[in-house]
Amino acid sequence: MASRAIGTVSRGIRAPIIREGDHLAEIVVNSVLEAADGNFTINDRDIIGVTEAVVARAQGNYASTDDIAADIKAKYGDHTIGVIFPILSRNRFAICLRGIARGAKKIVLMLSYPSDEVGNHLVDLDALDEKGINPWEDVLTEKQYRELFGENKHPFTGVDYVEYYSSLIQQEGAQVEIIFANQATTILKYTKHVLCCDIHSRQRSKRLLTAAGAQTVYGLDEILTSPIENSGYNSDFGLLGSNKATETTIKLFPRDCDKFVYTVQKMMKERTGKTVEVMVYGDGAFKDPVGKIWELADPVVSPGYTEGLIGMPNELKLKYLADNQFKDLCGDELKNAMTEYIHKKSANLKGTMETQGTTPRRLTDLIGSLCDLTSGSGDKGTPIIYIQGYFDNYAD
Numbered sequence: 001m002a003s004r005a006i007g008t009v010s011r012g013i014r015a016p017i018i019r020e021g022d023h024l025a026e027i028v029v030n031s032v033l034e035a036a037d038g039n040f041t042i043n044d045r046d047i048i049g050v051t052e053a054v055v056a057r058a059q060g061n062y063a064s065t066d067d068i069a070a071d072i073k074a075k076y077g078d079h080t081i082g083v084i085f086p087i088l089s090r091n092r093f094a095i096c097l098r099g100i101a102r103g104a105k106k107i108v109l110m111l112s113y114p115s116d117e118v119g120n121h122l123v124d125l126d127a128l129d130e131k132g133i134n135p136w137e138d139v140l141t142e143k144q145y146r147e148l149f150g151e152n153k154h155p156f157t158g159v160d161y162v163e164y165y166s167s168l169i170q171q172e173g174a175q176v177e178i179i180f181a182n183q184a185t186t187i188l189k190y191t192k193h194v195l196c197c198d199i200h201s202r203q204r205s206k207r208l209l210t211a212a213g214a215q216t217v218y219g220l221d222e223i224l225t226s227p228i229e230n231s232g233y234n235s236d237f238g239l240l241g242s243n244k245a246t247e248t249t250i251k252l253f254p255r256d257c258d259k260f261v262y263t264v265q266k267m268m269k270e271r272t273g274k275t276v277e278v279m280v281y282g283d284g285a286f287k288d289p290v291g292k293i294w295e296l297a298d299p300v301v302s303p304g305y306t307e308g309l310i311g312m313p314n315e316l317k318l319k320y321l322a323d324n325q326f327k328d329l330c331g332d333e334l335k336n337a338m339t340e341y342i343h344k345k346s347a348n349l350k351g352t353m354e355t356q357g358t359t360p361r362r363l364t365d366l367i368g369s370l371c372d373l374t375s376g377s378g379d380k381g382t383p384i385i386y387i388q389g390y391f392d393n394y395a396d
Contacts, residue, residue, distance in 0.1 A: 008389045010374045011035070012382030020060035024050070025263040029271060031384055040388065042272045045308065048264060049371035049385035052282040052303060053243070055254035061232035063224055064249050068099025068239070070228050075218055076104065076195075082187035084110040085205065086197035088120040088154065088161040092297050093197065095244040096220070097165060100195065101172035108190040109165060113140070113180045117198050119293040122162070122180070123149050140180040142166075156291055185212045192216070195223075199240060199299055221299065224252065240299040241282060254280060257304020265306050279305035281385075284369030285361070301368035309363050 015031040018024060028050055036042055072081070081104045086093045088111075101107060113135050114123040128135060131148050140148070142162065153160050162178060169176040177190070184205040187194055193216040196205040202219040209217045220239040227233045232252045234241070241253030254260075261278040268276050282298035302309075371385040 006389065007392060008387065009040075010370055011040075011386045011388075012374050012380055013384035013386050014381050015054075015384050018054040018057050018383070020057060022058045024055060024058040025260060025267055028264050028384055029267045032268070032386055033271060035386065040386075042268070042274045042276065043388060044274050044276070045391050046274070046276045047309070047367060047385075047387040047390055048268070048276055048278045049281045049367065049375075049387065050260075050264070050278070051371070051375055051383045052241070052254050052257075052280050052298070053251065054383045055257065055260060055280050056232075056251050059232075059254055059256075061234070061252045061254055062245055062249050063228070063231040063233070063242075063252060065095065065099035065102055066248075067228040067231040068096060068223065068250075069103035071223050072100050072103030072195075075223075076193050076216060078105055079193040079216065080104075080106040080108060080191040082108045082110060082191045082194040084184060084187050084194060084196055084198070085112050085117060085201075086165075087116045087118050087199070087297060088122070088159075089297065090157065090159065090164075091244045092242070094164070094168060095247075095250050096239050096242065097168055098172055098248075101169040101174040101176075104174045106175040106177070107169050108187065109169065109176060109178045110187050111162070111165075111178065111180050112182050113145075115292070117201065118295070118297050119287065119291070120154060120161075121292065122152055135182050138181075139186055142178040142180075145178075145180055156293075184208045188212055188214060194218075196220070199297065236303075237299045241297075241303075253282070253298065253303060257302075259304075261304050261306050275308075277306045277308040279309055279364060279367065279371075281368035281371040284372035285365045286369055286373075295372070301372075302364040305364050309367065311363055 013031050013035045015027060018027065028048065032048060033042075081100070083097070083100060086097065086109075111122065114125055114128055115121040127149055133140075133148065145162070151160055152162075166176050166178055179186070179190070181187075184196070185208055188209070192214050194209050194214050196202050196209070196217065196219040198205055202221060206217050206219055221237050223238045224231065224233045225235050225238045234252045234255055237253045239250070239252070242250040245251045257280040261280060264278045265276060268274065279302045281302050283296045283301065285296045285301050287294045367387065367390065370387065374385050375382050
């Protein structure tokens with residue numbers, strides 16, 4: 001029997017423009033089957049990825065800046081709010097900041113430096129060294145920041161985020177004071193009422209603030225966890241994972257993703273007889289080496305996935321085997337030895353030399369990153385990704 005010459009294949013699947021109220025599971029299944037017709041065969045353990053954006057859109061999971069303002073007002077009253085560690089993003093945070101400012105009288109905005117949590121830089125590291133600034137100890141006012149570093153525009157967007165966020169807060173009728181610091185508890189010198197806007201370090205920030213005597217502490221994940229009147233909401237992640245929809249509305253991270261993925265899996269089984277895995281994916285977990293930006297601005301790569309995607313890869317490093325155990329073999333003898341070794345590999349290879357250099361990450365993070373890179377973030381029009389051969393290996 002001839003060897004199969006193709007391994008993992010990731011395909012972008014075109015779909016109609018999704019609107020609120022659409023039966024998304026049915027659209028996903030129909031789109032995949034239409035694409036497969038005459039082009040590829042549906043197999044067990046194929047993977048369907050659906051971008052979180054269309055899941056949230058079909059759910060109508062939207063909220064307005066007024067909704068955000070109402071929740072902020074209810075939680076903080078008239079107290080000065082310390083808004084700490086936001087990411088620098090027009091799409092991700094600016095619209096949320098409008099709502100926060102609308103619900104506040106004064107905001108002390110504390111920006112991390114030299115960069116935000118996901119790598120958007122306010123200051124070049126070499127400039128810090130040149131000026132003798134230690135970002136872990138030194139707290140800068142906006143005036144000091146300008147005197148030391150002047151105007152710093154984002155290399156990709158051309159936005160001066162210090163000026164942009166300051167003016168945005170003032171446009172919403174709130175006073176603003178900006179400081180630059182990297183210790184969460186620094187904000188307590190200005191106010192005891194804090195909103196933690198960091199994503200992946202938020203639990204630590206909240207813990208440190210509470211221990212240090214903060215009176216009111218919430219994270220973005222605790223804003224809009226329930227509806228304001230008829231607004232969208234996310235009980236798990238609040239505002240985290242949200243995106244700008246219009247100048248006054250945001251699209252929240254989708255809800256009930258587990259229910260959705262199992263619905264798609266069941267429908268595919270009914271239509272094809274095959275059991276495919278299904279996941280909802282957001283940002284991939286990877287870093288841009290030029291802009292130094294870590295892509296993951298969502299709280300998780302995947303907010304929902306079927307059971308077959310739980311776990312981590314259990315893979316051998318072929319080049320290690322070729323250079324060590326089988327260094328004296330070649331040709332069919334080498335191929336047969338490799339194949340047999342893979343067939344007999346342990347169900348848990350963790351910590352063994354044969355795995356060194358493999359990728360120790362969760363399957364959902366790896367596959368979600370592949371989906372995100374395949375679909376892109378622009379006008380490809382492929383919100384569904386179909387992946388085949390991901391669980392195959394050299395011996396299959």
